[in-house]
Every structure is written in C-alpha cells, then in structure tokens.
Amino acid sequence: MLGLFTKKANTLLGIDISSTSVKLLELSRSGSRYRVESYAVEPLPPNAVVEKNIAELEGVGLALSRLLAKARTNIKSAAVAVSGSAVITKSIEMEAGLSDDELENQLKIEADQYIPYPIEEVSLDFQVLGGSDKGAGNSDVVLAACRKEQVESRCAAAEIAGLIPKVVDIEAYALENACQFLRHQMPSKGVKKTVAVVDIGANATSLLVLHDLQTIYTRDQAFGGRQLTEEIMRTYGLSMEEAGRAKKEGGLPSNYQPEVLDPFIDDMTQQVSRSLQFYLASGSGRSQPEQVLICGGCANIPGVADVIASRVGIPAERGDPLGQMKISSKAKALGVTRDATALLLACGLALRSFDEDAKY
Numbered sequence: 001m002l003g004l005f006t007k008k009a010n011t012l013l014g015i016d017i018s019s020t021s022v023k024l025l026e027l028s029r030s031g032s033r034y035r036v037e038s039y040a041v042e043p044l045p046p047n048a049v050v051e052k053n054i055a056e057l058e059g060v061g062l063a064l065s066r067l068l069a070k071a072r073t074n075i076k077s078a079a080v081a082v083s084g085s086a087v088i089t090k091s092i093e094m095e096a097g098l099s100d101d102e103l104e105n106q107l108k109i110e111a112d113q114y115i116p117y118p119i120e121e122v123s124l125d126f127q128v129l130g131g132s133d134k135g136a137g138n139s140d141v142v143l144a145a146c147r148k149e150q151v152e153s154r155c156a157a158a159e160i161a162g163l164i165p166k167v168v169d170i171e172a173y174a175l176e177n178a179c180q181f182l183r184h185q186m187p188s189k190g191v192k193k194t195v196a197v198v199d200i201g202a203n204a205t206s207l208l209v210l211h212d213l214q215t216i217y218t219r220d221q222a223f224g225g226r227q228l229t230e231e232i233m234r235t236y237g238l239s240m241e242e243a244g245r246a247k248k249e250g251g252l253p254s255n256y257q258p259e260v261l262d263p264f265i266d267d268m269t270q271q272v273s274r275s276l277q278f279y280l281a282s283g284s285g286r287s288q289p290e291q292v293l294i295c296g297g298c299a300n301i302p303g304v305a306d307v308i309a310s311r312v313g314i315p316a317e318r319g320d321p322l323g324q325m326k327i328s329s330k331a332k333a334l335g336v337t338r339d340a341t342a343l344l345l346a347c348g349l350a351l352r353s354f355d356e357d358a359k360y
Helices: 057-071 100-113 148-160 171-185 226-236 240-249 256-281 304-312 329-333 344-354
Strands: 013-017 021-030 033-043 077-082 087-095 122-131 138-147 164-170 194-200 205-211 214-221 291-295 316-318
Touching: 013 057, 013 148, 013 344, 021 057, 021 344, 033 057, 033 329, 057 148, 077 148, 077 171, 077 344, 087 100, 100 122, 100 138, 122 148, 138 148, 138 164, 148 164, 164 171, 164 344, 171 194, 171 205, 171 214, 171 291, 171 344, 194 256, 194 344, 205 256, 214 256, 226 240, 226 256, 256 291, 256 304, 291 304, 304 316
Parallel strands: 013 077, 077 164, 194 291, 291 316
Antiparallel strands: 013 021, 021 033, 087 138, 122 138, 194 205, 205 214
C-alpha cells in the first residue's frame, strides 16, 4: 500500500565509520515493521581510520560524499558512533527530581571524580535510569564521557560530505539497540534467554551477551577479517584491494581453502571461544549462552557458523538483522541483503530516528 511505510521528519541516516569502509542505512517504519529505504557501502583509503581514530579527515569525508551519492537519498541528518574504547561510562547516584539542566551542571562540577581528563576536553552526556536502590530520594544516572576530538572528528568528516550529525552514539549501545532486529532468530525471541552476539568486523570483534534482551557483558578485541585479507596478499602476492576483491568474489587457487581460509576460521573460532570464557569467568552465576549469533562481514564465510557451533558446543548461526524487514527496490539493487550481516551497527544508528522523544 502506498504510504504504508513513512519517513519521520527527523529521519536519521545510520552512518557506520569502520576501519576499512563507511556504510549508510536509512530505515522507515510502519507500526512495528521496518523497511530499508536506502543503503550503500564505500571503501575507505588505507589507514584513513586507524584503531578507531580518524587519521585522514579529508579521505573519510570524501568517502562519505561518494557513499551519499551511491545511496541516492535526500536525507542529510545522520547518526554516527564513537567506539567503546574511547568512552568512559559510570553509573552514579544523584539527587532525584533535578531538571536536566540542574543535573548537567552538577555533573560538570563533580566530573573530575569520575573522568581522568580536564572537563573542557570531553563531551559529556547522561541518562537517568530511575530511583536508586541504595538511597531514598536519589536516582541512578549513567554518565558517559568521550574525548572531544573523537566526537569532533566524526562530525567534521560528516560535514565535509554535507551531512548534519545530529546524534553521536556509543558503538556498544548502538549494537545493543540493533539486537532487537535479531530477535526473530533467538530462542523464545530472546525472552528470559541468554544469547551471545559476536560482531566480527575488519579489525575488531565485539561480543555482547544478552539476557532477556539486556546486555550483561561486552568485550572488544583486536581481531577481524583484515587478517584474512593480509594473508591472501602475502600468499598470492596481491595488493590489498585485489585481495579484498578475491576474498569476496572468489577465483583464488585450489590451496586457498586448506592453507589460508581454514587456519583463519580456526583463529576466529578460538577468539569467539576465548571471549565466551572471559564472559563465564567475569562473575558468579554466569550461565552458558543458549545461542551464538555471528555478525559482521566474516559471518558470510560459508559454513563458519557450523564450525563455531561444533567448537564451542553452543548452537550458532549467521545473524541477519534485516531478516524481518522489507527492502526497497533501490536498496535491494545495491546489494543490501548480501551485506546484511555486516550492518548491525548501522541498524542501531538508523534506529535512533525512532527515539520517542527525539527532537532534532
């Protein structure tokens, strides 16, 4: 039906700036159903983003310009994210009943207790969670702080492309929000279940363990698909670009599977297993997840979920955050379904369009 899926006036593009590419996702919603309106992915120049830091502002900005042109969207407002390693979060108690302005002023006065940087060098945000269990008349407040340069570099890169950065999120929070799009794959839709979501990107792997759809553990580690690309380069004498294309499109010699791909899958499985062991050792009462969902570009390696399931002893499958969504013909033509498993972070950022109290 025409007009069934509508864009909000404050629609945000989810812009995922990773170490090797930039991704764009635009969503609309009808009731509880979502549709992908626009999508694109664009490679970044080598070393434009290093260890989650933007090293070449112009290179990232120009890549975002090409991304926008490819996606053919007229939306300019965007949500971007800073990495968890760049963010300090603290749960603190504050007097209940304070206005947002009063809370902000009080937090700035007390910030040096929680943040090891001068207050003028950080961007602060907070969220009131509700009444505190510890003290009557107090509220639990989550304080988040990030070095301003991390926020400003992402905003500046977006602005080079003509984007208007309205929201700067934290990657771990955006990933948690996006996990609602994986519920269709979880046992009992995730209700009262413990599920591990592993997002394996180019340079980093994020583990989120959810119980009853709430994050109870997160861990990031330096491991990703770039290591497979570099091994292809070394083994076959290819450039980074050629190796990346061959990894996706095939055509490598017959020894690729046993000598290059299988050892990489073994390494990836060990990383997942080790992360789950850290989770189980992180506190008393930790229970083994009932399922592992594998996301990120590496989840598209044929059979990888089966290998992980057999090694860690937990059912595993490839995560598909777009599995219950409608796809516009424009986005489908650009291959969004093929890349779906790598769009978890972009999903979480695009979802910020639908914050009930959002006023951009």
